[in-house]
Amino acid sequence: AEILSSQYGINLFLAGLLLTFAWAVHAVGISKSHLLSYLITLMLVQLLWMLWYLCRSCTQRRLIRDKDTHAGARWLKCGITLFAVITLILDSFKIGYYVDFSNCLSPTEGIFPVTHAAHTILQVYFLWCHAKDIIQSFKTLERFGVIHSVFTNLLLWTNGVLTESKHQLNEHKERLITLGFGNITIVLDDHAPQCNCTTTTLCSIFSQGIYYLYPFNIEYHILASTMLYVLWKNIGRKVEHHQQYKTPFKFHGITVGMIFGLIVLTSTIAIVVVYLIQIGRSKIKSELALTMFYLHAIFVLVLMCTAGVIALLIYRLDDRSLDNSKNPARKLDAELLVGTAAGSWLLSWGSILAIICAQAHPKYTWYNLPYSILVIIEKYIQNLFIIESIHREQEKVNDDIKTLRIVTVSQGSTLTLTPSYKEIYNGHAAQDAGELPCLFRGSICARERVVSSGDNEGTSQGDGSGIHFASEFSLCSRSSVADNKRRILKNIAAFLFLCNLSLWIPPAFGCRPEYDNGLEEIVFGFEPWIIVVNLAMPFSIFYRMHSAASLFEVNCKT
Amino acid sequence: AEILSSQYGINLFLAGLLLTFAWAVHAVGISKSHLLSYLITLMLVQLLWMLWYLCRSCTQRRLIRDKDTHAGARWLKCGITLFAVITLILDSFKIGYYVDFSNCLSPTEGIFPVTHAAHTILQVYFLWCHAKDIIQSFKTLERFGVIHSVFTNLLLWTNGVLTESKHQLNEHKERLITLGFGNITIVLDDHAPQCNCTTTTLCSIFSQGIYYLYPFNIEYHILASTMLYVLWKNIGRKVEHHQQYKTPFKFHGITVGMIFGLIVLTSTIAIVVVYLIQIGRSKIKSELALTMFYLHAIFVLVLMCTAGVIALLIYRLDDRSLDNSKNPARKLDAELLVGTAAGSWLLSWGSILAIICAQAHPKYTWYNLPYSILVIIEKYIQNLFIIESIHREQEKVNDDIKTLRIVTVSQGSTLTLTPSYKEIYNGHAAQDAGELPCLFRGSICARERVVSSGDNEGTSQGDGSGIHFASEFSLCSRSSVADNKRRILKNIAAFLFLCNLSLWIPPAFGCRPEYDNGLEEIVFGFEPWIIVVNLAMPFSIFYRMHSAASLFEVNCKT
Known part of the structure; x- marks a missing residue:
């Protein structure tokens, strides 16, 4: 039954993926409304299933169910709720946008945010109440329902990522126009509707605001789908009852890590703001912004590497047996870390290759080399640290x-x-x-x-x-x-947590030195490199958020 | 250490992947010789490691080692040897080709096949002797060595797939020129060296022959890398000693399945030959060839679906507990089946979408719809059958x-x-x-x-x-x-085995109705569709070979 449902889910996903792809390449005869209708249908099916599940679990409340204590930690639930609230704001913006442009948008663009809002509310409620469930009855139907939910969320994620990528690409193209690279045939893509807005100020607020909220929407869907995936893996599982120690998050004792982390966080935000203002204004300003960005990133990454190495050395000093028992939530965490890191490794290797092979080397491009190498090393070390931490027994x-x-x-x-x-x-x-x-x-x-x-x-x-x-x-x-060791580890985890949050911000809000430095585009060509970046970037962004979440867990556990 | 080595492997692979990609998109400053030098280095490192391992295991032969009885089955070894022999022929062809064109090819193109031949011979010997090993000493070094081998083989596979895809694309473009679609800007890619051959007849034999041998080379590398992956997963594992029943392959009792399977096999070969002769000659001949291909494929797929459904019904009739013990080889099998099936599902969904959305429907394109749907259903059923079979206990x-x-x-x-x-x-x-x-x-x-x-x-x-x-x-x-049940199951497995072998032939040897029918290209656009096909097709081809291998195992076990 597991294979049965997973194959159903994969097919559902592939069909949606191709629809998205068709929309992205402007296929003949496939418009955005087709894609949206497909997504709406999927969400409605999921809504029905969730309602059925909630009703059934209400009526059968007397049945004592097994819970997987590792799944659906409280901070994960809080995180998803935060993102969901922002997603709801995004939905309301979209509805407002639709109302303003209603005379030239298809009705599906109005129905979609409404359905999406309902879907978000119910799904968050569902995850709050049932993320820890281990379902033992109606297994086949439940499996189909859960896997349907997983892939619906993944498709919504893909859709969000694509919209965001298109937006970034448009901004990049606008910058290229400003800088005078008119020789590339530049076509702005899905930029604005063909008709005028009824209330101009509101419109610009909505359309601007939507893109600042998208990163949160994207994180919301990927988080929801990982939680649902763990739920799916838990169906029919037999658990030995571990004693779970409540490990509430405490601030005291991690002040050093927090202070350093907050310094990094604020400086990163400052850098991002300066970068976004400076980039694309003129050639010199762009180069300055890039140099600044690289230097800051190199500094932060060196700090993170050092912290990671210290933490690993501490682990090497006291040999403790690792907990290798079966645990879907933990296994997924580790696989996601390595898998999504591959996205940013790909980008880094691309940069390294481009620097090695490029004929002309403007000065600022040299900063790219240590930056790319450090990105690879930093993720390597950090993954080792996180995975070893979550596998250590609480002894x-x-x-x-x-x-x-x-x-x-x-x-x-x-x-x-x-x-x-x-x-x-x-x-x-x-x-x-x-x-x-x-x-x-x-x-x-x-x-x-x-x-x-x-x-x-x-x-x-x-x-x-x-x-x-x-x-x-x-x-x-x-x-x-x-x-002492534990305190050092706690500080390191706190520091890395804040650093990862900081490093999530630049790519999520449109700092893309991979576009702006221009070197890779020259070596690989404009189109191929953009394809690579758009494929790898979502994983790279998700990696930062996911590792931040894992480090938070490490911090609580240590 | 597992994470440490897997991350190393992934980075190795990503760097190679980007080099391959750079070569494929004709990146400035990156030529084929860079890629080949990288591959040669990797192969030499693997050679050194294998030699070290072989020496060490010779000197320490007295140590009794654990063996994983599920890994490295004999038929798998035989299969890989067969493919390796053909790969050696391919290498000798390549050397001959290089000798003929030596005045205008870079020396790496001569060194590569020589290294590759040595690598192939030693690797096959290594897999014959050590595929079942469960390594318990020098774990970290062994892990690095094995994962290095896995990803080296994967890179060689990628390289083979890319060369093959380029060749197919060139052929397709030539056909388009013949059919008079001159409006697409057609650039033949890496078609022939820029200088004349010293002995013309030999040259054409070599360059023609190479492309007929490539499919086997591709299968060889993917098989080798799966076997090495299982070896890697087995490092440090503790096994309970199961009694393994030798299950030699017997022909008797599966005549019905064999006869039907052989009929399908011969008819497929005939169809492929006719298809390759007819396609691209003229519009009418192409359409006839496509119709013939689709009708034959629909017929075969319906038979396979029926057989699969019967087998699943038989399984439903007698409830037997499944063997859910941990077993890397089996887990990988199941994951590969579902994962690689996704490749062809993607193509099928693309075709379905194209047919639904296309404006003009020539008659022969309608055959594409049932064909695509049947491909999806058939793989769905077959995966269920295989995975259930390999999980059944030998009771x-x-x-x-x-x-x-x-x-x-x-x-x-x-x-x-x-x-x-x-x-x-x-x-x-x-x-x-x-x-x-x-x-x-x-x-x-x-x-x-x-x-x-x-x-x-x-x-x-x-x-x-x-x-x-x-x-x-x-x-x-x-x-x-x-x-009776067992005999029916054996027959079904034998029939499906031969059918999968048959269905491997058309895509491996250049029957690509996804290109030739033209519908998808119109809907999605030429470039995007070619990217999709080139990404998904290798998995689709590998799926057939892998499912054939699994069905052979099912046949032996049942």
Whole structure:
């Protein structure tokens, strides 16, 4: 049944993909309204299925269902809700846009945002309530429903990506016109409707605003489809019940990472704004903007690489067994990281090749080489770090118990000695406690001390206190080292999280040095390079968002 | 380490892919010799690694190594050897071609086939000896070596596919010139070197021959890379030792399927020959050839669908638990089937869309619609059949033991009754044996009868004989039904195997109705459609070969 439904989903997706492709290449006889009708139909089918599922799960609430504790984490749900809200704003903009241009747009362009809004609301509700479900009944029907939802979201994602790419390409072409490259035959694509707007100011707000909201819409759909995919993989699965430790996100202890990360974030936003203003104005301004962008990116990437290497070294220092149990959510995470990184690796290799093979090298293009190499290395290291982090077992609690047991055992062995030195011991203990190099000891160390002191109150002996202190000493320093390591890792994860968020912004909002630096276009030719960029860029953008999400998880878990 | 090496492999592959792409789009400053040097380097690295591995495994032969019995089946090895031999012929042709044109070709074009030949020989030897290995030592280095080999083969595959596609495209363009479509700007691509040949007849043989041998070269590389991938997945795996039943391939019992399959095979070859002669001669001849091709394909596909549905119905009739244990070779098989089928589904959806949206419909294009729909359905059904087959447990032996036990239990319960009816019982047994409807009973049924009769010789009783007969009766008829089912399944698998081989031939040797029927080109435009076909076609071709291989396995196992 898994194969049955996945093949259905793939065919659904391929048909939609070809419709999208046909629209993109302006195929004869296929217009945007065909594509939109197809999407509307898919969304309606999904709506019906979700309603049926919600009704059925309401009536059968008494049935205790299995939950996959790894799937649908709370921060994922919060993220998707945030994106969904922005998507709803986008939909309302689109409806407004349609109303303004209603006399020259086909009705499907009005129906689409309405359906999409309804679809978004219900889907978010559905994911909030049922993302953790492990469905055990009506498996075949459920599989079809879920896979239908997965591929509907993927198609909506494709559609969003394509619209966004077209918009970026138009902007790039406009810049080329400004810079005087009139020799390329430039055709602006789907730029504006053929009729005038009824209220001009509103129109420009809507059409401008739509493109600033698209990146969020794109992220929303890809997130929804990954969550649904995990749901699909979980259908019919048998889970062993793991104890899940609630790991709420805490700010304290990661200030250093946060500060550095926020510096990067703000500087990136500043750079993006300057870049978008400067680029395409004139040749010199463009080159300056590019140089600035590259230098900033190189600096950030070097920092990220260093952080990643430090984190990996820390992991190498303490060998801990990895948790290799089956887990669809985690497996998907790892595969997505590597798979989507391939998109940006492709772009980077393209740049490297172009720089090596180009005949003319303007000065600013040389910055492209370290930038591209660093992008490759940074993703390589970061993937290793994230994947190792999410595969590490949460052994802290066990560790604590183990060390406590060692302490009690070492105490037990000294039980039979002279019982008169109790006061001396207690004095020693109080005195030595201040001198022990447990400057960084956390709550665990302190708690253990309390526990072991409590045990000792009635039973500890003077002769044993030497051994006891020794063991306690090593315990404290060990746990403080572990605590230090954990704090460093938490800081690194927080820093990388904010860096990835920062690096998501430039490509998502239209900083495309791959277009603007012009080198690759000369080497590969305009059309081929644009095809490559448009294919690889969505994955590259998604990579940043996905790795940010994973790093957030790492931060919570560590 | 798995992630570390896979990321290395992906980057290796992406760099090569971009070089290939750059060559394909005639990028400035990147020539074929750059690409070939890159490939030669990769092959040499792989050669060194394989030599090191072979040496090491020779010196450490005393170590008993685990073997994955599912990986590297013998027929797979035979298949790859066959393809490798043809690849060696191809290499020798290429060397001859280079010698003839040596004054105007770069030396890399001569070095490449020599390296490739050495690489092929050593790799086949390596796969024969070590395809089943489960490597447990030097894991990191081995992982890098194996993944390097995987992606080297994939790159060689890409290179082969691209050369083949260019050749097909050139032929198509030549046909268009003959048919008088001069309005499309037609540039023949990498068609012939710029200098004259030293010995003209040999040259034409070489350059013609190369293109007939390419399909085998392509299959060789993809097969090698799948086998190496399984080897890579197996590194460090812990296997439970399954008893592997040797299942040699037997011809007897599958005559019906073989006969039908051979009819399809011969007719397909005939059709391909006629098609290649007729197409592009004139408009009428082309249309006739297309009609003939479509009708034949529709007929074959309907037969295949029917066979597949029957097989699936048989599976539905007896519910048997599926074997869901972890197994990289099998998992890869299933994923490859669905993944590569997506390539041809994409093409089919393109055709369907084109037919629906086209303005003018010449008569022969209508045959394209059922053809495309049938291609989708046929692959859907066939994938279900193959994947279900390879996941079924080999329970026959267990089944037999179980039923035998039932028989002995039923005999045991009647042991205490009157012992004087022995002669009567034996008479009855001889008489009834002739009347039992076990007309189709196979060796199992007969063997069980012997065993149970032997048991009865000394102990069976007259009163129990009624019950005994009843159980034996149902046993025989049940096992004969199972035997019938198995025979039908074997025949279907054999038939589908030959059909898939047949359907591999037309696209591999240049029957491309997707080009020749012209409808899609009109709707999507010439360039976009050619891009789609060139991307999807290699997967479609590989699908046929891969499904044929899987069906062969199914046939052996059933």
